[in-house]
Amino acid sequence: MGNILETKDLTIRLGGHTAVDGVSIAIQEKHFKAIIGPNGAGKTTFFNLLSGQLSPTKGSIMLKGEDITSLSPTNRTRKGVGRSFQITNVFPNLTVLENVRLAVQSQAGIRYQMLRHFSRFDSVVKKAEDHLKLVLLDSKAGSLACNLSHGEKRKLEIAMLLALETEILLLDEPTAGMSVEEVPAIVEVIKNIKLRGERTIVLIEHKMDMIMELSDSIMVLFNGQLLADGPPDEIVKNETVQSAYLGGLYNEFTA
Numbered sequence: 001m002g003n004i005l006e007t008k009d010l011t012i013r014l015g016g017h018t019a020v021d022g023v024s025i026a027i028q029e030k031h032f033k034a035i036i037g038p039n040g041a042g043k044t045t046f047f048n049l050l051s052g053q054l055s056p057t058k059g060s061i062m063l064k065g066e067d068i069t070s071l072s073p074t075n076r077t078r079k080g081v082g083r084s085f086q087i088t089n090v091f092p093n094l095t096v097l098e099n100v101r102l103a104v105q106s107q108a109g110i111r112y113q114m115l116r117h118f119s120r121f122d123s124v125v126k127k128a129e130d131h132l133k134l135v136l137l138d139s140k141a142g143s144l145a146c147n148l149s150h151g152e153k154r155k156l157e158i159a160m161l162l163a164l165e166t167e168i169l170l171l172d173e174p175t176a177g178m179s180v181e182e183v184p185a186i187v188e189v190i191k192n193i194k195l196r197g198e199r200t201i202v203l204i205e206h207k208m209d210m211i212m213e214l215s216d217s218i219m220v221l222f223n224g225q226l227l228a229d230g231p232p233d234e235i236v237k238n239e240t241v242q243s244a245y246l247g248g249l250y251n252e253f254t255a
């Protein structure tokens, strides 16, 4: 399978600091890549560059061979690069199903005026229900989004991201802020998405057991630079990576 996403010498300076420094990677179609690195390594900044929230100082981003470096986030989503919604994109006073339905509707480009006939759009509802099943949230379809637990809200965000039907999913720490009990469910959700084999997934995470279980490959950022990129078993044995983590995240890395 060919590369779906590539970066070449991707670099950004922020406030006099090079947050991402000359990163060149290639991600194959349907691949599951994790991005790890100590706090401040540049992981989120790298994601912001991929999704278009930030523009690089130098370098380029290619999607299936097309240069998308100067495209807006919306246009990148249209082309197939989807990033998980933040809680702020969720309508708190709509039900879970209505939130996902609106995301499906926006992807399908159905016009606002047609919203009143929305219940007739069986296929839209069906798609929304499928996405909710995949994220194990179908039992909460009728609940108001504001009444969900933190973990359930993260699942809803993922369902809304799935609704955009992008080939690439960028998941930025989906377990952030979750209680220990909530984590296995989100791992299950991401595993389900992976098992469907339809998407390329790029995941930022700190939880090493989750990364080891899900990833085809792991890239390690350190001080904005690409320290290593390879299969999980190679990465955990990599001495440079181990010593980088000795700086403070050693326990996390070996957990």
Ligand SMILES: Nc1ncnc2c1ncn2[C@@H]1O[C@H](COP(=O)(O)OP(=O)(O)OP(=O)(O)O)[C@@H](O)[C@H]1O
Residues within 6 Å of the ligand: 014, 015, 017, 018, 019, 037, 038, 039, 040, 041, 042, 043, 044, 045, 046
């Ligand atoms: N807007 C900004 N202006 C100046 N510096 C920034 C800005 N955004 C990020 N940085 C700096 O860039 C570096 C990389 O930050 P980034 O948030 O990408 O790291 P990270 O690997 O995602 O960290 P964490 O694991 O803590 O989320 C940090 O030193 C951070 O302070």
